[in-house]
Amino acid sequence: MNHTPVQLQSLIDAQENPFVLIDINYRIVAANRAYCKRYGTDEAHVVGRTCHEISHHASVPCHLNGETCPHQQVFATGSGQQVLHTHYDHHNQPEHVRIQGHPILGLNGELYLGEAIYPFAPTTAMDCDEMRMIGKSATFLSCVENLTRVAESEASILLYGESGVGKELAAQYLHRRSNREGKAFIAVDCASIAESMFESELFGHERGAFTGCVGRKLGLFELADNGTLFLDEIGEIPLTMQAKLLRVLESGEYRRVGGTETLRADVRVVSATNRDLLEMVDQGRFRLDLYYRIAGIDVTLPALRERRSDIPALAKSMLSRMNGGRSCELNESAMTRLVTYDYPGNVRELRNILQKALALSDNGIITAKDIRFDANNQGVSAAQPELALAAAVAPKKKGASMAELEASHIARLLEQHDGHRRKVADILGISERTLYRKLIRYELRD
Numbered sequence: 001m002n003h004t005p006v007q008l009q010s011l012i013d014a015q016e017n018p019f020v021l022i023d024i025n026y027r028i029v030a031a032n033r034a035y036c037k038r039y040g041t042d043e044a045h046v047v048g049r050t051c052h053e054i055s056h057h058a059s060v061p062c063h064l065n066g067e068t069c070p071h072q073q074v075f076a077t078g079s080g081q082q083v084l085h086t087h088y089d090h091h092n093q094p095e096h097v098r099i100q101g102h103p104i105l106g107l108n109g110e111l112y113l114g115e116a117i118y119p120f121a122p123t124t125a126m127d128c129d130e131m132r133m134i135g136k137s138a139t140f141l142s143c144v145e146n147l148t149r150v151a152e153s154e155a156s157i158l159l160y161g162e163s164g165v166g167k168e169l170a171a172q173y174l175h176r177r178s179n180r181e182g183k184a185f186i187a188v189d190c191a192s193i194a195e196s197m198f199e200s201e202l203f204g205h206e207r208g209a210f211t212g213c214v215g216r217k218l219g220l221f222e223l224a225d226n227g228t229l230f231l232d233e234i235g236e237i238p239l240t241m242q243a244k245l246l247r248v249l250e251s252g253e254y255r256r257v258g259g260t261e262t263l264r265a266d267v268r269v270v271s272a273t274n275r276d277l278l279e280m281v282d283q284g285r286f287r288l289d290l291y292y293r294i295a296g297i298d299v300t301l302p303a304l305r306e307r308r309s310d311i312p313a314l315a316k317s318m319l320s321r322m323n324g325g326r327s328c329e330l331n332e333s334a335m336t337r338l339v340t341y342d343y344p345g346n347v348r349e350l351r352n353i354l355q356k357a358l359a360l361s362d363n364g365i366i367t368a369k370d371i372r373f374d375a376n377n378q379g380v381s382a383a384q385p386e387l388a389l390a391a392a393v394a395p396k397k398k399g400a401s402m403a404e405l406e407a408s409h410i411a412r413l414l415e416q417h418d419g420h421r422r423k424v425a426d427i428l429g430i431s432e433r434t435l436y437r438k439l440i441r442y443e444l445r446d
């Protein structure tokens with residue numbers, strides 16, 4: 001075979017993104033300049049050390065920490081794999097990255113993993129704890145990647161997702177990563193505005209515009225000028241108001257109620273709904289032209305039960321925030337209970353459950369008995385009466401089904417063994433492949 005007469009280092013240095021070559025024992029054998037700059041200090045600091053130590057700041061390979069790793073795939077099958085990970089730079093700052101893992105052959109036919117790394121979102125973009133979006137499951141990271149990709153465009157964005165999944169948080173994320181960062185972010189819950197007040201809320205009013213109105217009021221469009229206007233629950237806007245909203249979105253112009261001056265609005269609109277707007281269009285309850293205006297790009301946020309592996313990290317972070325940074329422990333049985341629940345009210349419901357659990361706990365240790373689900377069905381928002389109804393009429397089970405018991409047992413073992421699937425499969429006396437199928441069935445997979 002002909003070998004191209006180039007030096008490996010100069011070849012990988014030509015790539016602008018971080019690139020690293022890893023052997024079967026997770027040792028870094030070569031790293032380009034971009035990788036060293038981002039994750040190490042120099043080549044000498046990086047080469048010879050393990051990839052998980054350098055980019056994950058972890059003592060074990062990332063698949064043992066519950067992440068999908070291209071190392072496994074490349075050395076088991078010889079084929080490449082793309083994954084989403086959270087990496088830590090040499091200042092210990094986390095960032096979300098897309099990794100393209102390639103099988104690379106050495107001069108003597110030995111196999112290496114070549115990783116091309118494409119950072120897509122510094123998680124520190126959210127410098128305020130309240131706004132940090134927590135999660136590193138593949139489902140969540142792929143959603144963050146979509147948000148990051150569309151954040152800088154001026155297109156209007158429609159966020160889909162069940163109540164409490166974090167649509168407002170996502171809208172803030174879009175704003176913070178857009179060119180409008182630093183300008184106003186105004187959130188409005190369309191479901192809570194009375195039809196009679198809609199126009200004056202959105203466009204403001206002049207003094208004396210209607211009975212009882214004593215002063216001039218700025219509308220939300222004016223307050224959001226140069227910034228982002230987040231229209232939550234957009235599916236709840238009555239048809240007559242939809243026409244008025246469409247007019248300002250199309251022309252960029254509006255007048256305060258009772259005013260004669262034409263004002264211009266320079267706002268980027270991000271909308272959110274938990275309804276199927278196109279079905280509402282079919283039913284004549286939502287205007288198709290307004291739909292096209294607000295749904296430039298749509299992004300769906302996953303329900304919490306579709307990213308169960310994020311529940312432990314979310315729970316720990318929320319608890320520490322609620323407890324003013326003081327330590328508060330969730331014991332194993334409490335965590336199992338949390339991980340196997342379905343959360344019709346999503347992250348908001350998880351937060352409510354934890355708040356109650358914290359109040360009920362002894363000595364700062366939360367146990368399974370402190371985790372109360374029934375009393376927390378208020379996590380289902382009034383905007384989702386179907387869900388609330390379903391929860392209310394569902395037959396109350398006396399005992400757990402075999403499947404529920406199996407799911408909670410597997411979740412507990414994974415938690416105990418740091419996500420080490422082979423170890424858990426061995427304990428259960430099943431193959432790793434069978435365990436994997438069960439993880440998919442019970443939605444316990446990353």
Ligand SMILES: Nc1ncnc2c1ncn2[C@@H]1O[C@H](COP(=O)(O)OP(=O)(O)OP(=O)(O)O)[C@@H](O)[C@H]1O
Nearest residue numbers: 132133134162163164165166167168169347348381
């Ligand atoms: N990924 C996340 N990490 C941390 N906290 C989150 C995350 N997603 C949501 N939350 C928290 O969950 C709560 C609900 O989030 P948010 O209000 O953004 O949901 P929503 O989808 O807009 O709800 P609704 O549809 O009812 O308006 C908030 O307290 C928010 O901070």
